[in-house]
Amino acid sequence: MRSIMIVLITGTSSGIGLSAAVQAAEAGHQVVATMRDTSRADALRAASPDIDVRQLDVTDGDSITAAIDGVIRDYGRLDAVVNNAGAGHIGTVETDSVDNFRKVMETNFFGVVQVTKAAMPHLRAARGRLITVTSVGGVVGQPFNEAYCAAKFAVEGMMESLAPVAAQHGVTVTVVEPGAVASEFVANVGVDVETVFEAAGPYAPQLKAYVGRTSTSFSGAQTPDEAAATIMEALTAEQPPFRVQTSDWARQFNGVKLADLDGSAVQKLTSGWIS
Template sequence: MPPKGFPPARQRLQEEKTMTTPRTVLITGTSSGIGLATAVAAATAGWNVIATLRDTSRADALRAAADAAGVLERVQVARLDVTDSASIAEAVSGVIAEHGRLDAVINNAGVGQLGTVEQIGVAPFRSVMEVNFFGVVELTLAALPHLRAVGGRVVTVSSLGGVVGQPFNEAYCAAKFAVEGFLESLAPVAATTGVSVSVVEPGPVASEFVASLGPSVPGLIENAGPYAAAFKAYSRTTEALFDQAQSSADAAAAVLGVLTAEQPVFRVQTSGQARELAGIKLADVDGSAVQAFTSPWLL
C-alpha cells in the first residue's frame, strides 16, 4: 500500500502495477553479511531482487545462499560501485530497462574504519564518506524519480553508530551521522510525493564487515601513541560486545520488515540492545548520558 496521503490517481496506478508486476528492489553490498541475508530474505518474500556488488566475482556466497533457499531465479546479480556515478546510473537504468519499474532501494553497502584521527589522518575520513554517505546520496538521487512513479521506498542500513558517537570510530560514525541527517531531512519531503524513507540501525552484528575494518588492531595499538591504553581497553570491550552480536539474518529480518511494512516508520533498530542505546542518546539533551555510557569502554 502507498504511504498515507498518496495522490489518488497515482495510488490507482500503483495498485494496478502491484497486482500485475512483481515488485523489484535494488540492494547494494550483497556479497556478505546483512546485504546477502536481506537479498535472500526479500527474494523469499516474493520480490525481484537486483543484488549489486562492486565486484561481481564475489557473488558465489550470495548465489549459494539463494539456491539453498530455493529463490535463485529471483536474485539477479549486477555490478554497482556506489563511489562511481556512472556505475550507479547504469545499474538503475538497467533495472528500469529490464523490469520496467523500481519499487525500492536498500542502501546497504558500507565500509568501516577504526582509529582516532591522530592515528589514521584525514584520508580515511574522505574514503569512508565516499562510500557510506555520498554513495547513499547518489543512489537515492538516481532512484527517486522511479520510486515516485510507483510509490516506492528508500531503506538505508545505517548503524547504531549513526546515532551514538563511539570511541575510535570517528570516521565511521561521522559518515553514518551524515547519512541519518540527510535521510531524516529528506523523509518528509519525499513523503509528499508518495515515497517513504527509513533507516535501519543495527548494533553489533556477526559478519565479515567486522573483519574488514581497515588496519589490524595490533597495528593500531602499536601506532596509538598516547591513546594506546585506551585503544587496548576499547578492543577488549568491543570483543565482548561482538561475542553477543546478533546474526546477519536477524538484522536482515528487520530490514525486510521495513521493506514490506504498510506504513514504515523512519527509524528502526534491529535488536533490544540497539534500541536501548538509541533511546539513551535520543533523550540525552546535553550529551552526558552517552559520555557516561561510552567512556568506561576505554578504562
Template sequence: MTTSTVLITGTSSGIGLESAVAAARAGWRAVATMRDTGKADALRAAVRAAGVADLVEIRRLDVTDPDSVARCVAAVVAEHGSLEAVINNAGAGHVGTLEADGVETARRVMEVNFFGVLNVTAATLPHLRAAGGRLIAVTSVGGVIGQPFNEAYCAAKFAVEGYLESLTPVAATVGVSVTLVEPAAVASEFVANVGVPDDRTELLERMGPYTPALESYLARTAGAFANAQSAADAAAAVVAVLDAERPAPRVQTSDAARAFVAAKLADPDGTRVAAVTGAWVA
C-alpha cells in the same frame, strides 16, 4: 500480478546478502549489487539453498562511482519497467582516530558510507517517485551515538541519518517513504573489514599515545560482538520495512539497538552517553 523490484547494495556478505535472500523469499525480485561480482559465490549458494535463485539477480554497482550507479539503475528499469524499493546497505567500517589517521582517511570513509548512499538515492529517486516506492538505508546505532575510535564511520552514519531524516518529509510529498534501519552489533564479515587485523601490532603502534585507550576499546568490542545479532535477524527487520503498511521513519533491528538509541534520546545534555562510551576506553 507483477513482481515488485528492490535494488540492494552491498550484498556480497552480511546484512546485504541476507536481505537479498529474505526479500526474494517475501516475493520481491531482488537486484543484488556489489562492487566486485567475483565475490558473489556466497550469495549464489545462499539463494540456491533458499530456493529463490529465480528471484535474485546479481549486478555490479560501485556506490562511489556515479556512472556505475547510473548504468546499473538504467539497466534494471529498462529490463523490468519499474523500481519499487531501494535498500542502501553498502558500507565500510574504520577503526582509528584523527591524529593518527589524518583527514584524508575520514574523507575516504565518508565517500563510501555517505556519498555512496547519496549516489544511489539520487539515481533511484525518480523511479521510486514514479512507483510510490520505498527508500531504505541501513545505518547503525553508530549513526545516533558517536563511538570511540569510530569517528569517521560514525560521522558518515550521522550524516546519512541527518540527510535522510531531512529528506523524509520532502519525499513523502511525492509518495516515497524513507526509513533508516539501525542495527547494533551484527555477526558478519563487516567486523573483519573495519581495519582491525588479527595481528594488531601495527595498528596499535600507529595509535601512539592513544594505544592504551584503543586496547581497552578492542577488548570491550570483542565482548560486544560475541553476543552480536545474526545478519539474518537484522535482515529480517530490513525486509519487514518493504512490506509494512506504513513503515516507520526509523527502525532498530534488536532490543539492544533500541535500548542504545533510547539512551541518547533520553540524554539531552549528553552526560549519560559520555559516561557509557568513556567507560569503553578507560
C-alpha cells in the same frame, strides 16, 4: 505497494545485505542484488539462484547510473532501494589521516547520496520505498569511530531531512539501525590490529581497551538474518516508521542518546569502554 516489488539492494556479497537479498527473494520479490565485485557473489547465488546479481560500486557514479538504468530497462520500474553498502573504520583524528576520513565519507555517506539521487525519480514514479541501513553509530558517537560515526550521522541527518519531502511524492523513507551483528569485528574493519595499535601513539591503551570490549560484544551479537528481518518489515509494512532498530539492545542503546539532552549520559557510557 505492489505485492511483487522490484528491489535493488547494495552491498550484498555478505552480511546483512546478503541476508536481505535472500529474504526478499524468498518472499517473492524480484531482487537486483548489487556489489562492487561480482566475483564475490557465489554465496548469494548458492543461497538463491533466482536473484539478479549486478555490479554497482557506490563510490562510482557511472557504475550507479548503469546499474539503475539497467533495472529500468529490464524490469520497467524500481519499487524499492535498500542502501546497505558500507565499510567500518577505526582510528582517532589526531593519529588518523584526513584522507581516511574522506574515504570513509565517500563510501558510507556520498555512496548513499549518489544511489539515492539516481533512484529517486524512479521511486517517485513507483511511489516506492527508500530504506537505508545506518547503525547505532549514526545516533551515538563512539570512541575511535570519529570518521565512521560522522558518516553515519550524516546519513541519518540526510534521510531525516529527506523523509517529509519524499513523502509528499509518495516515497517512504526508513533508516534501519543495527547494533553489533555477528561477525569478525577486526576482519570487517579491514585493518591489521597490531599495526593500528602501533600507530595509535598515546592513544594505544584506550584503543586496546576499545577493541577488546567491542570484539567481545560482536561475538554475542545478533545474526545477519535477524537484522535483515527488520529490513523486510520496513519493505513490506503498510506504514513503516522512519527509524527502526534491529534488536532490543540497539533500541536501548539509541534510547540513551535520544533522551540525553546535555550529552552527559552518552559520555558516561562510552567513556567506560576505554578506561
